[in-house]
Amino acid sequence: MRADREQVLRLLKTARGQIDGIMRMVDSDRYCIDISTQLMATASLLNRINADVLKAHIEGCVQDAATLGTPEERHEKLLEIEGVIDKLTR
Amino acid sequence: MRADREQVLRLLKTARGQIDGIMRMVDSDRYCIDISTQLMATASLLNRINADVLKAHIEGCVQDAATLGTPEERHEKLLEIEGVIDKLTR
Amino acid sequence: MRADREQVLRLLKTARGQIDGIMRMVDSDRYCIDISTQLMATASLLNRINADVLKAHIEGCVQDAATLGTPEERHEKLLEIEGVIDKLTR
Amino acid sequence: MRADREQVLRLLKTARGQIDGIMRMVDSDRYCIDISTQLMATASLLNRINADVLKAHIEGCVQDAATLGTPEERHEKLLEIEGVIDKLTR
Numbered sequence: 001m002r003a004d005r006e007q008v009l010r011l012l013k014t015a016r017g018q019i020d021g022i023m024r025m026v027d028s029d030r031y032c033i034d035i036s037t038q039l040m041a042t043a044s045l046l047n048r049i050n051a052d053v054l055k056a057h058i059e060g061c062v063q064d065a066a067t068l069g070t071p072e073e074r075h076e077k078l079l080e081i082e083g084v085i086d087k088l089t090r
Numbered sequence: 091m092r093a094d095r096e097q098v099l100r101l102l103k104t105a106r107g108q109i110d111g112i113m114r115m116v117d118s119d120r121y122c123i124d125i126s127t128q129l130m131a132t133a134s135l136l137n138r139i140n141a142d143v144l145k146a147h148i149e150g151c152v153q154d155a156a157t158l159g160t161p162e163e164r165h166e167k168l169l170e171i172e173g174v175i176d177k178l179t180r
Numbered sequence: 181m182r183a184d185r186e187q188v189l190r191l192l193k194t195a196r197g198q199i200d201g202i203m204r205m206v207d208s209d210r211y212c213i214d215i216s217t218q219l220m221a222t223a224s225l226l227n228r229i230n231a232d233v234l235k236a237h238i239e240g241c242v243q244d245a246a247t248l249g250t251p252e253e254r255h256e257k258l259l260e261i262e263g264v265i266d267k268l269t270r
Numbered sequence: 271m272r273a274d275r276e277q278v279l280r281l282l283k284t285a286r287g288q289i290d291g292i293m294r295m296v297d298s299d300r301y302c303i304d305i306s307t308q309l310m311a312t313a314s315l316l317n318r319i320n321a322d323v324l325k326a327h328i329e330g331c332v333q334d335a336a337t338l339g340t341p342e343e344r345h346e347k348l349l350e351i352e353g354v355i356d357k358l359t360r
Contacts, residue, residue, distance in 0.1 A: 005117075006109055008116055009113060010115055012109055012113050012116070013113070013114055013165070014112070014119055015109055015144060016109045016326075017115075017271050019100070019102055019105055019106045019109065020106070020133050023099060023102050023106075024101070026095055026098055026099055026102070027095075027099070027119075031152065032093070032143050032144065032146065032147035032150075032175075033147065033170050034104075035143050035154075036143050036144055036147070036162055036174060036306060039136050039137075039139055039140040039143065040140060040177055040178075042118065042120055042136055042137075043133045043136040045136055046129050046130075046132055046133040046358070047129075047133055047359045048359065050126050050130060050133070051355055051356055051359040052128065052131040053122050053125050053126050053354065054122070054352075054355050054359075055352045055356070056122065057122035057123065058348050058351055058355075059348070059352070060122075061122065063344070063348055065336075065347070066327065066335075066336035066344045067341065068343070069167070071337065074333070074336045074337070075333065078328050078329070078332060078333055078336070080123050081328060082325045082328050082329070082350060083123075083356065084123070084126060084322075084355070085321055085324050085325065085328075085354070085355070085360055086321055086325070087096070087127075087130055088355065088358040088359060089317045089318065089320055089321040089358060090317070113212045124244035131196075133228065135186070137269045137270070138269065141265055141266055141269040142270055144262075144265050145265065145266070146263075147256050147260045148261060148262050150261070152253065152258060153254070153258055155246075156245075156256070156258070157251065157267070163244065164243070164246050164247070168238050168239070168242060168246070170262060171238060172234075172238050172239070174237045174265070175234050175235065175238075175255055175264070175265070175268065176231055176235070177229055178265065178268040178269060179227045179230055179231040179234075179268060180227065183302070185296055185297075187348055188296055189293060189296055189297070190298070192289055192293050193293070194293060195289055196286055196290070196293075198290050199282055199286045199289065200286070202282060203279060203283070203286075205277055206278055206279055206282070207275075211351050212323050212324070212326065212331065213327065213353075213354070214323055215353035216320050216323050216327070216354060217314050217320055217357075219317075219320040219323065220320060220357055220358075221333055222316055223313045223317055223320070226309050226312055226313040226316070227313055228308075230306050230309040230310060230313070231311055232300070233302050233306050233309065233329045234297050234302065234306055236302065236312075237302035237303065239300065240302075256332070260303050263303075264303070265308055266304060267307075268310075269331040
């Protein structure tokens with residue numbers, strides 16, 4: 001992975017902490033709307049981490065393949081990005 | 091919370107396990123596209139849990155307020171649902 | 181429909197104008213990234229109109245059913261809202 | 271634009287027809303939930319067109335820049351894709 005690994009791990013740790021918090025909210029019978037708000041915040045954080053990972057991937061691996069790779073490698077990398085865009089637009 | 095608490099906790103545990111798995115993927119330098127795929131899957135799972143929590147809330151608290159609550163309580167519950175829809179459509 | 185009809189029609193007219201603009205961009209071979217940006221802006225506008233329609237529906241029909249309807253009518257309205265939330269969280 | 275222009279224009283025409291249909295639904299005071307369903311369908315169609323445009327862009331312009339462009343051109347194309355991913359993950 002080419003993204004700043006420490007930064008990604010830190011954000012993943014935050015997301016895990018948020019899920020732990022949501023489990024405690026469920027356990028202590030907290031109000032559904034507050035639980036829902038926290039679930040949306042954690043999903044947003046995961047989307048942001050995903051954007052960071054993908055941008056670092058494009059700056060790193062895709063850029064390298066475009067510069068140094070064979071035409072097949074370049075094409076494969078671009079097909080992968082198309083696959084990501086397909087999932088993100090669904 | 092009115093959703094089936096055991097079911098919600100079980101799904102949250104799955105989401106936390108997925109995040110642990112993603113952290114191991116980052117640690118062992120796995121391919122970005124695979125990490126991205128897992129991040130999207132976990133965000134989808136959180137969205138599904140959110141839908142479950144909200145549906146149980148509507149069947150439970152909102153239904154009760156509509157049946158037994160004062161006009162103010164009913165209105166407050168409906169305003170909360172509007173707030174959720176606002177966030178979900180953004 | 182309970183939303184401010186003039187306001188909803190005005191926004192829909194804006195969305196249609198944006199689609200006409202995108203068709204002209206395609207016809208005159210404009211740059212893909214600019215076309216993509218416009219497509220996302222128009223989808224966002226439709227999501228905003230959807231939020232407006234749903235909020236007015238909740239303030240209007242659902243509120244009325246909660247106040248005046250039979251238990252069956254109330255329940256049906258709430259089930260419809262659950263269906264909307266299901267689609268929005270997908 | 272590198273996407274199949276006729277196909278994109280046909281889908282845009284469909285989206286415009288759907289918006290015209292929604293305007294008629296609003297005019298004839300159709301039920302909000304049905305209007306909401308149509309708004310979501312049209313937003314989904316625009317997202318699908320966006321995916322088609324972006325994939326054709328990557329297969330075309332980005333692929334060409336990766337093969338024939340200067341390092342600066344390649345980098346610029348990749349930065350644009352990062353910008354798109356940023357918007358799509360929001």
